[in-house]
Amino acid sequence: xxxxTRDEIVxxxxxxxxxxxxxxxxxxxxxxxxxxxxxxLTFLFENRNTIRYQIQEMMRVEHxxxxxxxxxxxxxxxxxxxxxxxxxxxxxxxxxDATQRDRYLRLWRDLMQHIFVGFEDGSRTPVIYDExxxxxxxxxxxxxxxxxxxxxxxxxLVADHPDYQAEYALTQSQxxxxxxxxxxxx
Numbered sequence: 363x364x365x366x367t368r369d370e371i372v373x374x375x376x377x378x379x380x381x382x383x384x385x386x387x388x389x390x391x392x393x394x395x396x397x398x399x400x401x402x403l404t405f406l407f408e409n410r411n412t413i414r415y416q417i418q419e420m421m422r423v424e425h426x427x428x429x430x431x432x433x434x435x436x437x438x439x440x441x442x443x444x445x446x447x448x449x450x451x452x453x454x455x456x457x458x459d460a461t462q463r464d465r466y467l468r469l470w471r472d473l474m475q476h477i478f479v480g481f482e483d484g485s486r487t488p489v490i491y492d493e494x495x496x497x498x499x500x501x502x503x504x505x506x507x508x509x510x511x512x513x514x515x516x517x518x519l520v521a522d523h524p525d526y527q528a529e530y531a532l533t534q535s536q537x538x539x540x541x542x543x544x545x546x547x548x
Contacts, residue, residue, distance in 0.1 A: 363450075363543060365440040366414045371432060374422040381422070388415040394539035399519045400528030402466070403477075404454045409543045413439045442506055447513045449479075449540060453489075453505040467500040473523050474501070479509045480518035480529075487511065515541050515548075 377384075388411055395407040406412070417439050426432055444450035455470070457463035474496075478486040487510055495502040509516065515537055519530045532540070541548050 363410060363443045363445070363448075365443060366410055366417060366436055368433060368436060370414055371417055371421070371436065373427065374418070374425060377418045377422055381418075384415060384418070388412060391539075394533070394535040395543075397519060397530060397532070397536060399521055399530045400526065402456055402526070403521060403528070404456055405519065406452045406454070407540060407543065408442045408444075408450045408452060410443070413443055444508050444543070447511050447544065449509045449511060449516070449543060451507050451509070453477075453507050455501070455503040455505070457503075463503060464500070467503060469525055470523060471496060471499065471501050473521070473526060474505065474507070476521055476523035476526070477507070478520040478522070479511070479516035480520055481511075481514050482517050486518075486520060511544060513544070513546070515544065515546050 391409070391411050392406060395409070395412070397405045397407070399405065417435050420426065420435050420439075421432065426435060442450045442452065455463075455467065455473075457466055474489055474491040477489040477491075479489075480486040490508040490510065491505055492507075495505050517532055517537065519528075519532070521528045538548060
């Protein structure tokens with residue numbers, strides 16, 4: 363996926379003028395890319411539109427105007443995009459109760475070794491994750507991940523952790539959205 367470039371980003375004052383329209387458009391783009399796997403895992407598959415929106419929002423909230431800082435935001439958020447034949451996603455581990463959340467983030471410290479996308483032929487590929495998003499004792503509740511697809515379209519998400527098992531078959535609209543991101547024609 364082509365990264366977001368500096369010429370696509372406007373200053374936060376100009377952005378504010380079109381923010382509501384952009385926000386509405388991006389929320390529609392996110393709908394089929396937000397996928398729940400079981401009770402506690404939510405994947406948001408990122409694309410250029412969602413990343414551009416995040417960059418603009420960060421610039422607005424933090425009033426970023428210096429070119430070096432703008433480029434830093436662009437570079438940071440572009441890392442969330444998948445490369446060729448890859449899908450990038452933000453994975454949220456959502457547990458409302460803080461005590462329970464801490465307990466499960468410790469129990470599921472190795473969860474990233476048990477997350478996969480599945481393909482039509484029954485094969486699956488593991489998540490690529492950043493080991494810096496966990497320490498010796500626990501997993502972070504927000505993970506930035508990627509899946510190498512080999513040019514194939516995922517049809518499911520799978521978690522096979524001994525303490526968290528779930529499988530989700532993607533809907534047609536979800537497959538269509540991911541196909542667009544991968545440049546695959548259905």
